[in-house]
Amino acid sequence: MTDTPADEDDLPEGTDAAAGADASVPTDDGANDNQQEAASEDGRGDNVPDDVRKYDRFKKIDGSTYERANDFLRDRTYITAREWAIARLCADFRTETGVEMTKIGENLPELVPFMTDTYSPQAVNQARASFEEKVRKAGATFLYGAMCDFFTAEELDDVMYEATEVAKFLLEVEGVDLAVEDELEAEDRISSVMRDVREQSAALRHDEVTCPECGHEFEVGE
Numbered sequence: 001m002t003d004t005p006a007d008e009d010d011l012p013e014g015t016d017a018a019a020g021a022d023a024s025v026p027t028d029d030g031a032n033d034n035q036q037e038a039a040s041e042d043g044r045g046d047n048v049p050d051d052v053r054k055y056d057r058f059k060k061i062d063g064s065t066y067e068r069a070n071d072f073l074r075d076r077t078y079i080t081a082r083e084w085a086i087a088r089l090c091a092d093f094r095t096e097t098g099v100e101m102t103k104i105g106e107n108l109p110e111l112v113p114f115m116t117d118t119y120s121p122q123a124v125n126q127a128r129a130s131f132e133e134k135v136r137k138a139g140a141t142f143l144y145g146a147m148c149d150f151f152t153a154e155e156l157d158d159v160m161y162e163a164t165e166v167a168k169f170l171l172e173v174e175g176v177d178l179a180v181e182d183e184l185e186a187e188d189r190i191s192s193v194m195r196d197v198r199e200q201s202a203a204l205r206h207d208e209v210t211c212p213e214c215g216h217e218f219e220v221g222e
Contacts (some may be wrong), residue, residue: 052107057088057175059113066114069173076166078134085112086119086127088174101125146194147201156198160190 061069070081079087086104089111093100104111105119119127142163146156164187168178 004093009146048107048110051093052103052110052131055092057092058085058111058173059175060173062113069114078138079131081114083127083131083134084170085115087131090124090128099124142198146197147204149202153195153198156194157191160194161187164190186211 027201058077066081067157073081073084089104089108090099090101093104101121105121105124108115109117110142144160145159149160168183171178
């Protein structure tokens, strides 16, 4: 990749300062990730850190299925495969002083089978920031939809079920083992929270309302 000099003072917040030179920042859609030469072919194998070598997520997907993964995400979420993978890495390689972005970027092909090129710390941080921004916007959109009375209780349950199934699938692809009991408990907790959201949002919209779930009548501020 082509290196360009960087001033450490200009690095985005959360980027470790031991970055050195920067590689060109990939585009947000991740379209070129599977078109570049694999960095692992440059003889770096012996220099891979132990925690990178032992990292075992994403083993169910490889470079040959990158486009399928990206299409799946684009059809069902706001994020790309690149943002999904790097957000997970940033969570897994978080330390008391921040995220090990240099380690993530330099070892990206070893960490994620469908990522075929190394990234600069700035590119890693860019993908993480993009993921966070999309989650926040999606959260605000969903919560408004739940509070504005556009969906019936049954329709909202359907939305939550579909969202939960997609989230569970992504976790399973990452290598997380989900027990049936844990899945059912999570679904019950989510349903309970959403019923409370509907009830409280009704109170915000009207001075005196009847809960659509239980029929309880209450006034704003109760």
